[in-house]
Amino acid sequence: MSTSAEGNAPAWQAEIAALQATLAAAIAAADDAAALRQIEVDALGKKGSVTALMKRVGALPPDERRAYGAAAGQARGAVSAALAARSDALAQARLQAELDDRSFDETLVGSSTRRGAVHPLSLVRRDIEDVFSSMGFHVLDYPEVDSEFSNFEALNIPSWHPARDMQDTFWLDAGHLLRTHTSAGQVRTMHRLGGEPFRAIFPGRVFRYESTDASHEHTFHQVEGLMIDRAPAAGGPGVSVGHLLDAMRTLLSAIFGEAVQVRLRPGYFPFVEPGFELDIACRNCGGAGCSVCKQSGWLELLPCGLVHPNVLRMGGLDPDQWQGWAFGLGLSRLVMMRYGIGDIRLMLSGDARFCEPFVAGC
Numbered sequence: 001m002s003t004s005a006e007g008n009a010p011a012w013q014a015e016i017a018a019l020q021a022t023l024a025a026a027i028a029a030a031d032d033a034a035a036l037r038q039i040e041v042d043a044l045g046k047k048g049s050v051t052a053l054m055k056r057v058g059a060l061p062p063d064e065r066r067a068y069g070a071a072a073g074q075a076r077g078a079v080s081a082a083l084a085a086r087s088d089a090l091a092q093a094r095l096q097a098e099l100d101d102r103s104f105d106e107t108l109v110g111s112s113t114r115r116g117a118v119h120p121l122s123l124v125r126r127d128i129e130d131v132f133s134s135m136g137f138h139v140l141d142y143p144e145v146d147s148e149f150s151n152f153e154a155l156n157i158p159s160w161h162p163a164r165d166m167q168d169t170f171w172l173d174a175g176h177l178l179r180t181h182t183s184a185g186q187v188r189t190m191h192r193l194g195g196e197p198f199r200a201i202f203p204g205r206v207f208r209y210e211s212t213d214a215s216h217e218h219t220f221h222q223v224e225g226l227m228i229d230r231a232p233a234a235g236g237p238g239v240s241v242g243h244l245l246d247a248m249r250t251l252l253s254a255i256f257g258e259a260v261q262v263r264l265r266p267g268y269f270p271f272v273e274p275g276f277e278l279d280i281a282c283r284n285c286g287g288a289g290c291s292v293c294k295q296s297g298w299l300e301l302l303p304c305g306l307v308h309p310n311v312l313r314m315g316g317l318d319p320d321q322w323q324g325w326a327f328g329l330g331l332s333r334l335v336m337m338r339y340g341i342g343d344i345r346l347m348l349s350g351d352a353r354f355c356e357p358f359v360a361g362c
C-alpha cells in the first residue's frame with residue numbers, strides 16, 4: 001500500500017471506494033436471503049474483503065493510519081447497513097407478492113370445521129346433577145371396581161340370596177367385582193356423610209355379565225339417589241314415600257321439560273322396604289296405550305323405596321334413629337326414552353355419528 005503519485009489522496013482511498021461500490025452493486029442485485037447471506041460472509045466474515053481492509057492498518061505510514069481506519073470503518077458500516085436494508089426490502093417484497101396473489105379469493109365460502117358433540121349420556125347426567133344439586137344433594141363418585149361387601153352384603157343381599165342371580169356379575173380377584181349397580185355406593189355414603197341428615201346422588205357406570213341385545217348391554221349407566229334423615233322418634237322429620245315421590249316428580253319434569261305423571265307399583269329389592277317400581281305415563285301415547293308401552297299406557301322407569309333397616313345398620317346408622325329413601329335410575333334407559341334411541345348398544349359404540357345430533361348441547 002502506498003500513497004498516490006499524483007494529488008494528495010492516498011491510493012487506499014480509491015481502493016476502499018471501489019470495494020464498497022462493488023459490494024453495493026452485489027447487494028442490490030441479490031434477490032434472496034441466501035444470496036445476501038453469502039455476500040455478508042464474503043465481506044464481513046473472518047476472511048471477508050472488508051475485514052481484510054481493517055487488518056491492513058498496521059502496514060500504513062503512521063500519519064495515515066487514523067484516516068485509513070476511519071475510512072475502512074465507514075466502509076464496514078455502510079456495507080452492513082446496505083445488507084440490512086436489502087434484507088428488509090426483500091422481506092417487504094415477499095409480503096407484497098403474497099398480498100398481490102390473486103389466486104387467493106377472500107369471498108370463497110370456507111370449509112366447515114366439525115364441532116365436537118356432548119354424548120347424550122353426559123347431557124342427561126348433567127341435567128340430573130343440576131336438578132339434584134339445586135335440591136341440596138351432594139354429587140358423589142365411587143369406584144367401578146368395588147367389593148362384594150358394598151355391592152351385595154351391605155345391601156342385605158347375602159351370598160345365598162336369589163337376588164344375586166338377577167345381577168350376573170363380573171367377578172375379579174379376592175372378593176372384588178365390577179359393581180353391578182350404583183347401589184354399591186349406598187353404605188359407603190352412609191359411612192362418609194352419616195351422623196347428620198344428608199342427600200346425595202352418585203351417577204356411574206355399572207356392569208353385568210349378560211348377553212347383549214337392543215335393550216341389554218354389559219355396560220350401562222345408572223344414577224343412585226339416597227336421602228337420610230332423623231326418624232320422628234329421634235326428633236326428626238322422618239322420611240316418607242311422599243318425599244320420595246315429590247323428588248322424583250321434580251326430577252322427571254326437569255328432565256322431560258314438562259310435568260310428568262307417575263305411579264308407584266310394589267317392587268321387591270332386598271335393600272328397600274317397602275320397595276317400588278315407579279312408572280311414568282307413556283311418552284309416546286300419553287297414556288292411551290301403544291306398542292311402546294305394550295298397550296298399558298305406562299313405562300317402567302325407576303325402582304325405589306325406603307332404605308331397609310339392615311342397610312342402615314350396615315352403614316352405621318341406628319334404624320330407630322334414622323330413616324331414608326333411595327332410588328336407582330337407569331340413566332341409559334332414560335336417555336333412550338328422552339331421545340327416542342332404539343338400541344342401547346349404540347350408546348357405547350364409539351361411533352362418532354351417534355353424537356352428531358347433540359352438537360347444539362355444547
Ligand code: DAH
Binds near residue numbers: 224
Ligand atoms: N340397584 C338396583 C338395580 O340396579 C336398582 C334399585 C332398586 C336401586 C331400588 C335402588 C332402589 O336404590 O331403592 O337393579
